[in-house]
Amino acid sequence: MPQANAKLNAFPVFMRVEGEAVAIVGGGEEALAKARLLDQSSAVLRIITNAAEAELLSFIAATGAVHIDAAYEAAHLEGATLVFAASGEEALDRRVAADARRLGIPVNAVDRPELCDFFTPALVNRAPVAIAIGTEGAGPVLAQILRSRIDRMLSPSLGALATLAASFRGAAERLPKGNGRRRFWSDFFAGAPARAVEAGELSQAHDAAVDLLVSNAPAAGHIALVGAGPGAEDLLTLRAHRLLMEADVIVYDALVPEAIVAMGRRDAERLPVGKRKGCHSKSQAEINALLVELGHAGKRVVRLKSGDPLVFGRAGEEIAALRDAGIAYEVVPGVTAAFAAAADFELPLTLRGVSSSMVFTTGHDLKGNSLPDWAKLAISGATVAVYMGRSVAAEVAGRLIEAGLSPDTAVAVVENASLGNRRRFHGTLADLPSLEARADLTGPVMTIIGDAVAGANFERSEPLAAHRHEGVASTAADGVEQ
Ligand code: SAH
Numbered sequence: 001m002p003q004a005n006a007k008l009n010a011f012p013v014f015m016r017v018e019g020e021a022v023a024i025v026g027g028g029e030e031a032l033a034k035a036r037l038l039d040q041s042s043a044v045l046r047i048i049t050n051a052a053e054a055e056l057l058s059f060i061a062a063t064g065a066v067h068i069d070a071a072y073e074a075a076h077l078e079g080a081t082l083v084f085a086a087s088g089e090e091a092l093d094r095r096v097a098a099d100a101r102r103l104g105i106p107v108n109a110v111d112r113p114e115l116c117d118f119f120t121p122a123l124v125n126r127a128p129v130a131i132a133i134g135t136e137g138a139g140p141v142l143a144q145i146l147r148s149r150i151d152r153m154l155s156p157s158l159g160a161l162a163t164l165a166a167s168f169r170g171a172a173e174r175l176p177k178g179n180g181r182r183r184f185w186s187d188f189f190a191g192a193p194a195r196a197v198e199a200g201e202l203s204q205a206h207d208a209a210v211d212l213l214v215s216n217a218p219a220a221g222h223i224a225l226v227g228a229g230p231g232a233e234d235l236l237t238l239r240a241h242r243l244l245m246e247a248d249v250i251v252y253d254a255l256v257p258e259a260i261v262a263m264g265r266r267d268a269e270r271l272p273v274g275k276r277k278g279c280h281s282k283s284q285a286e287i288n289a290l291l292v293e294l295g296h297a298g299k300r301v302v303r304l305k306s307g308d309p310l311v312f313g314r315a316g317e318e319i320a321a322l323r324d325a326g327i328a329y330e331v332v333p334g335v336t337a338a339f340a341a342a343a344d345f346e347l348p349l350t351l352r353g354v355s356s357s358m359v360f361t362t363g364h365d366l367k368g369n370s371l372p373d374w375a376k377l378a379i380s381g382a383t384v385a386v387y388m389g390r391s392v393a394a395e396v397a398g399r400l401i402e403a404g405l406s407p408d409t410a411v412a413v414v415e416n417a418s419l420g421n422r423r424r425f426h427g428t429l430a431d432l433p434s435l436e437a438r439a440d441l442t443g444p445v446m447t448i449i450g451d452a453v454a455g456a457n458f459e460r461s462e463p464l465a466a467h468r469h470e471g472v473a474s475t476a477a478d479g480v481e482q
Helices: 029-038 054-063 092-104 140-153 158-173 179-190 193-196 200-214 238-246 284-296 315-325 337-344 372-380 390-402 431-435 451-455
Strands: 022-026 042-046 066-068 080-085 106-111 122-126 129-133 224-228 249-252 269-272 302-306 327-333 358-361 385-386 412-413 423-428 445-449
Touching: 022 029, 022 092, 029 042, 029 054, 029 080, 042 054, 042 431, 080 302, 092 106, 122 158, 129 140, 129 158, 140 238, 158 179, 158 193, 158 200, 179 193, 179 200, 193 200, 193 327, 224 284, 224 315, 238 302, 238 327, 238 423, 249 284, 284 302, 284 315, 315 327, 337 385, 337 445, 358 372, 372 385, 372 390, 385 431, 385 451, 390 431, 390 445, 412 431, 412 451, 423 431, 431 445
Parallel strands: 022 042, 022 080, 042 066, 080 106, 224 302, 224 327, 249 269, 249 302, 358 385
Antiparallel strands: 122 129, 385 445, 412 423, 412 445
16 A cells, blocks of 8 residues: 555556557667667657657657657647657757647656656567556666566466457456456456467367356366576576466475465465375375376466476376376476586587487486496497486495496485585595495485586585595485475
């Protein structure tokens, strides 16, 4: 709520400009900035200047704006709906403002608030939806900051959704006034039609809206399997953030930091499903059942998984359960730990002439007699990212060396990749077994092996070999591995 007596000195309105002339006087960057802003509308731009700079000329050529290539005269403003004095010269801007006023046309003079009848807002454009931000000239930078915050919150497909909504207005009028109609629209904007538009499926969105119109069924549930990224909050995708803000329930794994869970809608129910050693955690079957139950109850669920949900995330099993139960779902990718670790080391995962393929693996499949395929790939030069590899580090190193990979092959290890408390280690395959005995690594650990690793930046990393003989048994070390 605004302060009790805070009044707006400029009141926002939306002006009809379709097909109307909007006059801009000026040939420099001020005029170009206004022209670009107005070009987001269907107004007919009339640019008055005999001193257009090159960039403005190419704008005019590209957009088909009307160019009056002459010294300014009041007559040039006639018939315009709005006037912008953007010449950059005070005397001329004053003249333009006075002329516009005489002609009864509202005028805006760039950077001269005292000459303005109206201010131009910072604009978030999702046509036909527009969000205009005004600060009455007090804080153009503030307006830009707000603009980009709001822009991030809104789906790029919001405009398409609003256009679809407009086409259903007539039909919705025939629904009973009050609750019935309100529920139709809230299911429309938060349910299946909105999701289909988001996925670019416009005809499916139309059908979903028709279904809503004819059925009285309660809203169907929806589960988003969302990658939370490696841990840093700002490595979350914008889509993940949006879904979190709309969620009724957030179901999350132990590796997802609280700070990310906290980014969800304030009223959302938060359900940790664990996989942290020593704490009670749900079995995969229990998690599948929970998701199905929430879906049947009509909830919008965000199932948050660390990294990418499709990389060692057991998403396949959850997808199968949801599909069997006929519950709608979608998958939102995330930054997988291998990518975060590579970034922390400035490590090129593919390196021209050195490595042109990459393997995501876990060391846990090395137990049998035959080498898994990925080991063969490693020997032929692939970069290997080992997930959950700490407790099997010796096995991984031993089997790879036995199979013919040089003990001198470079290895990079990151604990808590992407986070402030990350630790980096480097060494060779021969050093890798030392990882198993380290009691000081309590966070998740990513190991990257291969010749491309030699191209990394080891400036802020510690040698692995220094700890080769450290023999303290680990208690918590494997705790966060899944
Ligand atoms: N779906 C996740 C992986 C889950 S398996 C992803 O795509 O990243 C869990 C393993 O991922 C951990 O044992 C560890 O090897 C790795 N991991 C996850 N987050 C990590 C981080 N911040 N730093 C290093 N490794 C991480």
